Amino acid sequence: MLRSALKSLFNILYPKTCVVCKNALKEGSFGDVICSQCYSKIKKNRPPLCKICGKPLRxxxxxxxxxRCQKEHILFDRALSVYAYEGPIKELIHQFKYKGKGYLDKILARLLEDFIKQHKDTFLYFDVIMPLPLHKSRMREREFxxxxxxxxHINSxxxxxxxxxxxxxxxxxxxxTELGGDERRKNIRDCFKLKNADQVKGKNxxxxxxxxxxxATCSEAAGVLKEAGAKAVFVITLAN
Ligand SMILES: [Zn+2]
Ligand SMILES: [Zn+2]
Incomplete structure (x- = not known):
């Protein structure tokens, strides 16, 4: 009782605000971090989507x-990106990665998990889940x-x-971010190395x-995995 009274007093003095639009959050806002208006503006990628890179086919x-996928040799089998990289989701990802708001992991993971739950059968196909690695210098900078x-989160x-x-x-x-397509591919070439090929051989x-x-980065990583004998490499990202 006292606790809830203190909590509501705290909320009056320091109202929680939406991380995207900064308006005060009402009780029960999505994940306690984003208001329902901003949440409703998160745009899902809807078909028709490219069968390889997953981008909407304009x-x-x-x-x-x-x-692009017709011209280039993409080394992963298929990429699935759940949302369009714009608006509130772009802002959430930006604040999560660069503004020290590590606590946004839960809402971002939940946005991915909603999609995975709807396509559970597709995900039964995989053996191994592998986050795209960062170089240790970038890791030091960002700390995660x-x-x-x-x-x-999604693997739980x-x-x-x-x-x-x-x-x-x-x-x-x-x-x-500042490089064009060709430059990106040059920039990323030979930047991955696999320690143990046996762990990926024959695996999805x-x-x-x-x-x-x-x-380009995921394609390069997939190339290394395929060379080591991986059967299939799919990519899932929050947005594209
Ligand atoms: Zn908002
Ligand atoms: Zn494509």
Missing amino acids: DRRLKAVCS NQAQVLAR DLGLAFSCENLKRIRPTTSQ ILLVDDVLTTG
Whole structure:
């Protein structure tokens, strides 16, 4: 009783605000961090989607594969990104990664888990879940690997073999955000190394990351896994 009274007094003095629009949050807002208006603006990727990179197909004359994937040799089998990388989800991911708001892991994981629950059968197909690794210099800067945090959350339901030590990023890469497609691929070449090929041989692997941009990084990682004998490599990200 006293506790709840103190809690409501605290909430009056220090009202919780939405991390996206900064308006005061009403009781029961989604995950206690985002208001219902901002939540409703999170845009799901809806079909038709490219069968390889998972990006929405803008040109409806293309049946299944986007023009970029037709031109390029993508090394993963398929990428699934649940949301469009814009608006509130972009802001949530940005604050989670760069603004020290590690507590946003739960809501971001929940947004992924909602999707996984709806497609449970697809996910039964995988043996190993593998977060995309960061180079140790980037890890020091950020103090956590966002992909690893998300992968751990979603794996509490999936129960796959969790692998976060096998694939290593052996070379730091310059930030991909300012680079064009060709430069990204050059920038990322040979930056991964696998320690133990036996752990991936014949396995269906689910790579996890927060955002898929051009897919060059995931493609390079998938190439290393395939070379070691992985049967299939799929990618899941929150957004693209
Ligand atoms: Zn809001
Ligand atoms: Zn594509």
